[in-house]
Amino acid sequence: MKPVPVPTQSVLSVVSEVFPLIKTGGLADVAGALPAALAPEGIRMVTLVPGYPAVMAALELRETLYSFPDLFGGRADLIGAHAAGLDLLVIDAPHLYARGGNPYVGYDGRDWPDNAVRFAALSAVGAFVGGGHLPAFVPDVVHAHDWQAGLTAAYLYYGGGRRPPTVMTVHNLAFQGQFPAEMFGALGLPPHAMSVEGVEYYGMIGFLKAGLRLSDRITTVSPTYAAEIRTPEGGMGLDGLLRTRARVVSGIVNGIDDVLWSPERDPMIKRNFDASTIDLRLDNKIALQARLGLEADPNALLFAVVSRLTWQKGLDMLLGCVGAVTSLGAQLVVLGAGDRDLEAGFRDAARAHPGRIATVIGYDEGLAHQIQAGADALLVPSRFEPCGLTQLSATRYGALPIVARVGGLADTVIDANEMARAQGLGTGFQFSPVSRDMLEAAMLRAADLWQDKAAWRQLQMNALATDVSWRGPARRYADLYRALVTAPGGF
Template identity: 35%
Template sequence: MKILFIAAEAAPFIKTGGLGDVIGSLPKALNNERIDTRVILPLYSKIDKEKYNLNFLKYVFINLGWRNLYCGIFETKLNGVRYYFIDNEQYFFREKIYGEFDDAERFAFFSKAAIEILPHINFRPDIINANDWHTALSIVYLAILKDKSYEYFSRMSSVLSIHNIEFQGRFNCELLDTLFDIEKKYHNALIYDSDVNLLKGGIQLADRINTVSETYAQELMYPYFSFGMDRILKIEKNKLLGIVNGIDYQVFNPNKDKNIYFNYSKTTYKEKVKNKLELQRELEFEVNPEIPMIGMVTRLTDQKGINLVLEVAEQILDMGTQLVVLGTGDKHYEILLKELEKRRKDKVRALIMFDAILSSKIYAACDIYLMPSKSEPCGLSQLIAMRYGAIPIVNRVGGLKDTVQPYNLETKEGTGFTFESFNAYDMLYAIKRCLDVLYYDKASWNKLIKNAMGYNSRWKKSAQKYLEMYKEIEKTDFIS
């Protein structure tokens, strides 16, 4: 079996969030199962060609409406996976990956190029797995080529992976002909609520759709979680499958992580406290092993529940805790967090930045990891936190519900603490329950750390489920 991933980002080349982590890890896990897995990415100007040994293969031209566009093709191999990069400086020599005025045109070009270069790189995948709205058009362009009886593409099947349905690629309908070069017979697939909706086109034309957790797949049937897409997903629900993400155990490994102060493992977890003491010194907190440290590495948005934290921040701090928040996002929340830090300089640090080294230090140092998301397709932070022995407190939605088992004081089973509604005081009560165990029952707390660090979030488990999905597609196509 041959699998091709088409995505807008992938670690370590370029990453803005969870999508980059998944595309940086899942193909490697599939390749370890002896599946020929390859990835196509845009060649952004921020990707270091020398560092990653990118080699120029050839160039072709891609027709997009009235435009005949240069498409350079680069390749490299990393961790056994072959990566291809689409080069066009007009579209990808930018300061930002997303949020440009011409994103529609940029990703239409990329999606079309990713399909049309396949004969030129001599790769004929059985499955094309597109990811989120940026590459959903690749499924549409594949369907058009198959409909035109191009033999090279005739046996290829398609999967659309939805990592976050909030972002859908919505544009003016006028772009269908002039920009996307889409024939009229496909217009209905792409139009939704009077707009072009690229994600909807991928959903309707893909052979399978998957989301990144089982609960999130169920939640998308409801308007509260679906951002308006529940109507089309209910029609296509027989194609929808939830597969929870994993994390790369080579990247996220407290026993070998060079970014943290002291390494430790599940068997030497008591060394973890040394990381807290060092981070307390670095952040100029009171240095005291008995003070619980709560950490967050997150985007500062409503969806991540920052509003809940700010609503009851004083009560959280009055429980005797220290709070460290690392991230960027809405300016409103950035300002409010800095104001909180100014008021409670002894207990709060608002680190308005993205810093991979500091994020590792926070995971290794904090006792508690707070993740009160309003919705969470899967979430990787809670998986990383458990790997580092930081006990997650989460809202029971999406992948948080699937991956964090509520701690049971009687049986000593579970990996964290949960609350059932998006409410600041429900979250506060979960924090209190967690602190009661930490303060008053050290034996149970130590068992909880071992439970969390022992949770299996390896990609190998998830990769097997992706393989089952791919094989089912092949089987279905063969029967049809």
């Protein structure tokens, strides 16, 4: 066994959610997986996270390391803690975080009206720790994630004290954290920070914009997405800034936890399997069909979706392909929640085609695993996708991804075109441009190949042999941190 090197560098990860303590999306998965993946690289990562009720309840060992008499309107403690294998710094600030709903919205689905100060507090504490004010932990690098941590670099930049190298990772540029300029006074930044070179963004305060402008390095969660966000089409108003900082922008594809997502030992699926026992995979398909009331038909091509049901994810296009699914004699499973019209549309499709289409609104972790292990093809027709994780899980389980050629989907799925298959390559199907017609064409292409069992099996074997773990990405993050410490000054 390869010895684990003694940590040579420490990194503070500033993030608004972290799996398994609190999760609304893929950001939490990344934040939860990176620390363990970096340990073999000699990097110790400590995660700073708000003290939501779920986080506070999960803490195993805790120690108050610092107390803030007034953190944006109330007393707060900074707690050093350990939970779920993570080294944590937790902001215990009940006036900011002790509330129901999820980290960003209340039970009514509306954003918390004080989100600006709630996440300014997260950033300010990140800068406090990064600035060396917490003797128990002085990081070599500060790594901020998404708009909620976007002001971390601003507080460090304008703070006038120790300023370690900073990394800003964009998990989804669509969410930018923009707030009215009138709130600037509450942030505790100097007046000159409210400028185009600081946090000002089209007359408003831009949390993500500040992080992109003032961090030493900018990463996204795939190389293709890193290129897309520097274009007017994909930049969502920030492409000009990103082009000016192009030399410090890079993309590192996400991985998945290949222990949690492991067909060889997954306790949530009917039958475990690997490449040498892939025939056993059929038992999972039969079990999935039975659970969801689909016809018991092992020869029917079973398409699946595990996703938020939103326009971004392209699920409105899939609704337009229901006729193609049924005309092919195929089946469709949909697991997800989101836009109410899409939820209703997929429910209607299931009622109209009993035994062929099944819809489960919501999220069920066990069912998600069973779908990956039992479906034949996973559909990810996103209009834009920074990285995506569900197609990585599908690859791990031999459910061939059918994806739009955008962002991380383009980087993680090898299209099974004729030339690729002639060379023994291919792990799924890509389509472009992103339209209903091209999605349907990709599904038809998959259906044609489904008839060639040997060819389909080869693609499954290719997929199962693909490394979708965090090992490669962790090495690239570690290289980035080392480069910053050795030769900072990317700003």
